[in-house]
Amino acid sequence: MRAMKSRGFSLIELLITVAIVGVLAGVALPLYQDYIARTQVSRAVFELSGLRESVEDSLNSGDIPTSGSDLGFSGSTLFSSSGADGITVEYLSGGQIVLSATLGGSSTLAVKGAVTSLSRSTDGTWSCAIDSSASASWKDSYLPSGCSVK
Template sequence: MRHYNKGFTLIELLIVIAIVAILATIATLLYQDYVAQSQVERAYIELATYKSAVEEHLSRGRHVMSNSELGYAPSNLTAAASGDIANFLLDGSGSLEVTLGGNASPLVSGTHISISRSTNGIWNCDIDESGAGAWKDVYMPSGCL
Protein backbone atom coordinates (compact mmCIF):
# COMPACT_ATOMS: atom_id res chain seq x y z
CA MET A 1 0.00 0.00 0.00
CA ARG A 2 1.34 3.38 -1.00
CA HIS A 3 1.29 6.36 1.29
CA TYR A 4 0.85 9.79 -0.34
CA ASN A 5 1.73 13.06 1.33
CA LYS A 6 -1.27 15.28 1.68
CA GLY A 7 -0.30 18.93 1.80
CA PHE A 8 0.22 22.05 -0.21
CA THR A 9 3.06 22.46 -2.62
CA LEU A 10 5.39 25.41 -2.44
CA ILE A 11 3.87 26.89 -5.59
CA GLU A 12 0.37 26.73 -4.15
CA LEU A 13 1.51 28.49 -0.97
CA LEU A 14 3.27 31.22 -2.94
CA ILE A 15 0.16 31.83 -5.03
CA VAL A 16 -1.98 32.18 -1.90
CA ILE A 17 0.54 34.59 -0.34
CA ALA A 18 0.58 36.68 -3.54
CA ILE A 19 -3.21 36.89 -3.60
CA VAL A 20 -3.36 37.92 0.07
CA ALA A 21 -0.68 40.57 -0.54
CA ILE A 22 -2.61 42.05 -3.47
CA LEU A 23 -5.83 42.16 -1.46
CA ALA A 24 -4.03 43.80 1.49
CA THR A 25 -2.56 46.47 -0.80
CA ILE A 26 -5.96 47.29 -2.27
CA ALA A 27 -7.55 47.40 1.19
CA THR A 28 -4.83 49.76 2.47
CA LEU A 29 -5.34 52.19 -0.42
CA LEU A 30 -9.12 52.17 0.02
CA TYR A 31 -8.72 52.76 3.76
CA GLN A 32 -6.41 55.75 3.17
CA ASP A 33 -9.00 57.26 0.82
CA TYR A 34 -11.72 56.69 3.41
CA VAL A 35 -9.66 58.39 6.13
CA ALA A 36 -8.90 61.39 3.89
CA GLN A 37 -12.55 61.76 2.89
CA SER A 38 -13.76 61.57 6.48
CA GLN A 39 -11.18 64.17 7.59
CA VAL A 40 -12.33 66.66 4.94
CA GLU A 41 -15.97 66.03 5.88
CA ARG A 42 -15.16 66.47 9.58
CA ALA A 43 -13.30 69.75 8.98
CA TYR A 44 -16.21 71.06 6.88
CA ILE A 45 -18.77 70.14 9.55
CA GLU A 46 -16.65 71.69 12.30
CA LEU A 47 -16.42 74.94 10.32
CA ALA A 48 -20.13 74.92 9.46
CA THR A 49 -21.05 74.85 13.16
CA TYR A 50 -19.88 78.48 13.45
CA LYS A 51 -22.45 79.75 10.93
CA SER A 52 -25.07 80.25 13.65
CA ALA A 53 -22.64 82.27 15.80
CA VAL A 54 -21.82 84.43 12.77
CA GLU A 55 -25.52 84.99 12.05
CA GLU A 56 -26.06 86.05 15.66
CA HIS A 57 -23.18 88.55 15.51
CA LEU A 58 -24.36 89.94 12.17
CA SER A 59 -27.93 90.34 13.46
CA ARG A 60 -26.50 92.53 16.24
CA GLY A 61 -24.63 94.66 13.72
CA ARG A 62 -21.20 93.26 14.54
CA HIS A 63 -19.21 92.32 11.46
CA VAL A 64 -15.81 91.94 13.15
CA MET A 65 -15.60 88.64 15.02
CA SER A 66 -12.62 87.09 16.74
CA ASN A 67 -12.12 83.37 17.15
CA SER A 68 -12.86 83.61 20.87
CA GLU A 69 -16.12 85.51 20.25
CA LEU A 70 -17.28 82.73 17.93
CA GLY A 71 -16.15 80.04 20.34
CA TYR A 72 -13.67 78.68 17.78
CA ALA A 73 -11.45 75.91 19.04
CA PRO A 74 -9.04 74.56 16.44
CA SER A 75 -9.13 70.83 16.04
CA ASN A 76 -6.19 68.55 15.42
CA LEU A 77 -7.05 68.70 11.70
CA THR A 78 -7.50 72.41 11.03
CA ALA A 79 -5.87 75.77 11.50
CA ALA A 80 -7.22 79.24 10.83
CA ALA A 81 -6.28 80.31 7.33
CA SER A 82 -5.26 83.76 8.55
CA GLY A 83 -5.63 84.80 12.19
CA ASP A 84 -9.39 84.70 12.70
CA ILE A 85 -11.58 82.21 10.84
CA ALA A 86 -14.29 84.82 10.22
CA ASN A 87 -13.85 87.69 7.74
CA PHE A 88 -17.02 89.72 7.15
CA LEU A 89 -17.85 93.09 5.61
CA LEU A 90 -20.40 95.68 6.75
CA ASP A 91 -22.95 94.38 4.23
CA GLY A 92 -22.89 90.92 5.85
CA SER A 93 -20.94 89.18 3.13
CA GLY A 94 -17.80 87.29 4.05
CA SER A 95 -16.51 83.87 4.86
CA LEU A 96 -15.38 81.34 7.41
CA GLU A 97 -12.07 79.75 6.41
CA VAL A 98 -9.72 77.04 7.65
CA THR A 99 -6.87 75.04 6.20
CA LEU A 100 -6.36 71.32 6.78
CA GLY A 101 -3.09 70.53 8.49
CA GLY A 102 -1.92 69.10 11.77
CA ASN A 103 -2.89 65.43 11.91
CA ALA A 104 -4.67 65.49 8.55
CA SER A 105 -3.78 62.86 6.00
CA PRO A 106 -0.99 63.89 3.61
CA LEU A 107 -3.48 63.30 0.80
CA VAL A 108 -5.59 66.30 1.91
CA SER A 109 -3.24 68.36 4.06
CA GLY A 110 -3.11 71.91 2.72
CA THR A 111 -6.71 71.90 1.49
CA HIS A 112 -8.43 75.25 2.08
CA ILE A 113 -12.10 75.11 3.14
CA SER A 114 -14.18 78.26 2.84
CA ILE A 115 -17.85 78.74 3.67
CA SER A 116 -18.94 82.10 2.27
CA ARG A 117 -22.06 84.15 3.01
CA SER A 118 -23.68 86.46 0.48
CA THR A 119 -25.29 89.77 1.39
CA ASN A 120 -28.73 88.12 1.34
CA GLY A 121 -27.68 85.43 3.85
CA ILE A 122 -27.09 82.46 1.57
CA TRP A 123 -24.16 80.25 2.55
CA ASN A 124 -21.97 78.42 -0.01
CA CYS A 125 -19.04 76.09 0.43
CA ASP A 126 -15.88 76.21 -1.65
CA ILE A 127 -12.87 73.93 -1.37
CA ASP A 128 -9.49 74.85 -2.81
CA GLU A 129 -7.63 71.58 -3.17
CA SER A 130 -4.60 73.06 -4.94
CA GLY A 131 -2.53 72.78 -1.75
CA ALA A 132 -3.48 69.15 -1.13
CA GLY A 133 -0.98 66.36 -1.62
CA ALA A 134 -3.07 64.04 -3.80
CA TRP A 135 -6.65 65.31 -3.98
CA LYS A 136 -9.38 63.10 -5.42
CA ASP A 137 -12.92 64.19 -6.23
CA VAL A 138 -14.33 61.61 -3.79
CA TYR A 139 -12.93 63.68 -0.89
CA MET A 140 -15.35 66.55 -1.64
CA PRO A 141 -18.02 66.89 1.07
CA SER A 142 -21.60 66.93 -0.10
CA GLY A 143 -22.85 70.44 -0.80
CA CYS A 144 -19.47 71.90 -1.76
CA LEU A 145 -18.26 73.02 -5.17
Protein backbone atom coordinates (compact mmCIF):
# COMPACT_ATOMS: atom_id res chain seq x y z
CA MET A 1 0.00 0.00 0.00
CA ARG A 2 1.03 3.46 -0.74
CA ALA A 3 1.17 6.06 2.02
CA MET A 4 -0.89 9.14 1.30
CA LYS A 5 1.09 12.35 1.21
CA SER A 6 -0.16 15.33 3.15
CA ARG A 7 -1.25 18.14 0.84
CA GLY A 8 -1.61 20.94 3.39
CA PHE A 9 -3.90 21.99 6.18
CA SER A 10 -7.59 21.37 6.28
CA LEU A 11 -10.06 24.22 6.72
CA ILE A 12 -10.86 23.10 10.27
CA GLU A 13 -7.17 23.17 11.25
CA LEU A 14 -6.81 26.70 9.88
CA LEU A 15 -9.96 27.91 11.68
CA ILE A 16 -8.75 26.46 14.99
CA THR A 17 -5.36 28.15 14.57
CA VAL A 18 -6.94 31.51 13.76
CA ALA A 19 -9.26 31.19 16.79
CA ILE A 20 -6.33 30.42 19.11
CA VAL A 21 -4.32 33.37 17.78
CA GLY A 22 -7.37 35.64 18.18
CA VAL A 23 -7.87 34.62 21.80
CA LEU A 24 -4.18 35.13 22.59
CA ALA A 25 -4.20 38.57 20.95
CA GLY A 26 -7.38 39.53 22.79
CA VAL A 27 -5.69 38.77 26.11
CA ALA A 28 -2.21 40.07 25.32
CA LEU A 29 -3.10 43.46 23.80
CA PRO A 30 -4.76 45.00 26.90
CA LEU A 31 -1.94 43.69 29.09
CA TYR A 32 0.63 45.25 26.76
CA GLN A 33 -1.20 48.60 26.76
CA ASP A 34 -1.24 48.60 30.57
CA TYR A 35 2.46 47.79 30.58
CA ILE A 36 3.21 50.73 28.26
CA ALA A 37 1.16 53.14 30.41
CA ARG A 38 2.88 51.95 33.60
CA THR A 39 6.35 52.36 32.10
CA GLN A 40 5.54 55.85 30.81
CA VAL A 41 4.44 57.00 34.28
CA SER A 42 7.58 55.46 35.80
CA ARG A 43 9.72 57.19 33.18
CA ALA A 44 8.09 60.56 33.96
CA VAL A 45 8.84 60.11 37.68
CA PHE A 46 12.40 59.08 36.83
CA GLU A 47 12.95 62.14 34.64
CA LEU A 48 11.70 64.46 37.38
CA SER A 49 13.80 62.60 39.96
CA GLY A 50 16.89 63.36 37.92
CA LEU A 51 16.36 67.05 38.70
CA ARG A 52 16.46 66.63 42.48
CA GLU A 53 20.23 67.00 42.57
CA SER A 54 20.03 70.22 40.55
CA VAL A 55 17.44 71.57 42.99
CA GLU A 56 19.70 70.75 45.95
CA ASP A 57 22.71 72.36 44.23
CA SER A 58 20.71 75.51 43.52
CA LEU A 59 19.47 75.76 47.09
CA ASN A 60 22.94 75.15 48.53
CA SER A 61 24.35 77.96 46.40
CA GLY A 62 21.58 80.33 47.55
CA ASP A 63 19.60 80.31 44.29
CA ILE A 64 15.93 79.52 43.99
CA PRO A 65 15.13 77.69 40.74
CA THR A 66 12.04 78.99 38.98
CA SER A 67 11.99 77.01 35.74
CA GLY A 68 13.14 73.79 34.16
CA SER A 69 15.93 75.58 32.32
CA ASP A 70 17.31 76.77 35.69
CA LEU A 71 17.73 73.10 36.56
CA GLY A 72 19.23 72.07 33.23
CA PHE A 73 16.09 70.29 32.01
CA SER A 74 16.04 70.06 28.24
CA GLY A 75 12.66 68.42 27.69
CA SER A 76 10.84 65.13 27.36
CA THR A 77 8.59 63.64 24.73
CA LEU A 78 6.20 62.43 27.45
CA PHE A 79 5.25 65.86 28.78
CA SER A 80 2.58 68.09 27.27
CA SER A 81 4.95 71.04 26.79
CA SER A 82 8.21 70.61 24.95
CA GLY A 83 11.64 71.69 26.05
CA ALA A 84 12.42 73.13 29.47
CA ASP A 85 8.82 74.38 29.72
CA GLY A 86 7.68 70.76 30.14
CA ILE A 87 7.99 71.06 33.90
CA THR A 88 6.97 73.69 36.39
CA VAL A 89 8.98 74.62 39.45
CA GLU A 90 7.08 76.11 42.39
CA TYR A 91 8.76 77.58 45.42
CA LEU A 92 6.31 77.49 48.31
CA SER A 93 6.51 79.28 51.61
CA GLY A 94 8.81 77.70 54.15
CA GLY A 95 11.28 76.40 51.58
CA GLN A 96 9.18 73.73 49.95
CA ILE A 97 9.76 73.12 46.25
CA VAL A 98 7.43 71.23 43.91
CA LEU A 99 8.51 69.93 40.50
CA SER A 100 5.55 68.92 38.35
CA ALA A 101 4.84 67.88 34.78
CA THR A 102 1.67 66.97 32.91
CA LEU A 103 1.78 63.81 30.83
CA GLY A 104 0.90 64.47 27.22
CA GLY A 105 2.97 64.47 24.07
CA SER A 106 3.72 60.86 23.15
CA SER A 107 2.03 59.44 26.26
CA THR A 108 -0.73 56.88 25.82
CA LEU A 109 -4.32 58.01 26.15
CA ALA A 110 -4.66 56.11 29.41
CA VAL A 111 -2.26 58.47 31.23
CA LYS A 112 -2.58 61.72 29.26
CA GLY A 113 -3.48 64.56 31.57
CA ALA A 114 -2.07 62.98 34.72
CA VAL A 115 0.19 65.37 36.64
CA THR A 116 3.35 63.91 38.11
CA SER A 117 4.93 65.89 40.94
CA LEU A 118 7.90 65.62 43.26
CA SER A 119 7.81 67.69 46.43
CA ARG A 120 10.76 68.67 48.58
CA SER A 121 9.81 69.37 52.16
CA THR A 122 11.60 71.88 54.39
CA ASP A 123 13.66 69.10 55.97
CA GLY A 124 14.98 68.00 52.55
CA THR A 125 12.95 64.83 52.02
CA TRP A 126 11.33 64.20 48.67
CA SER A 127 7.92 62.66 48.00
CA CYS A 128 6.15 61.67 44.82
CA ALA A 129 2.46 62.17 44.02
CA ILE A 130 0.37 61.80 40.90
CA ASP A 131 -2.85 63.69 40.28
CA SER A 132 -4.86 61.40 38.04
CA SER A 133 -8.09 63.41 38.02
CA ALA A 134 -7.53 64.77 34.50
CA SER A 135 -6.58 61.39 33.05
CA ALA A 136 -9.35 59.72 31.09
CA SER A 137 -8.77 56.10 32.06
CA TRP A 138 -6.26 56.04 34.91
CA LYS A 139 -5.74 52.77 36.76
CA ASP A 140 -4.01 52.54 40.13
CA SER A 141 -1.80 49.81 38.69
CA TYR A 142 0.04 52.53 36.70
CA LEU A 143 1.34 54.04 39.95
CA PRO A 144 5.09 53.52 40.49
CA SER A 145 6.27 52.27 43.85
CA GLY A 146 6.92 55.06 46.31
CA CYS A 147 4.31 57.36 44.77
CA SER A 148 0.81 58.18 45.95
CA VAL A 149 -2.32 59.24 44.09
CA LYS A 150 -3.80 62.65 44.86
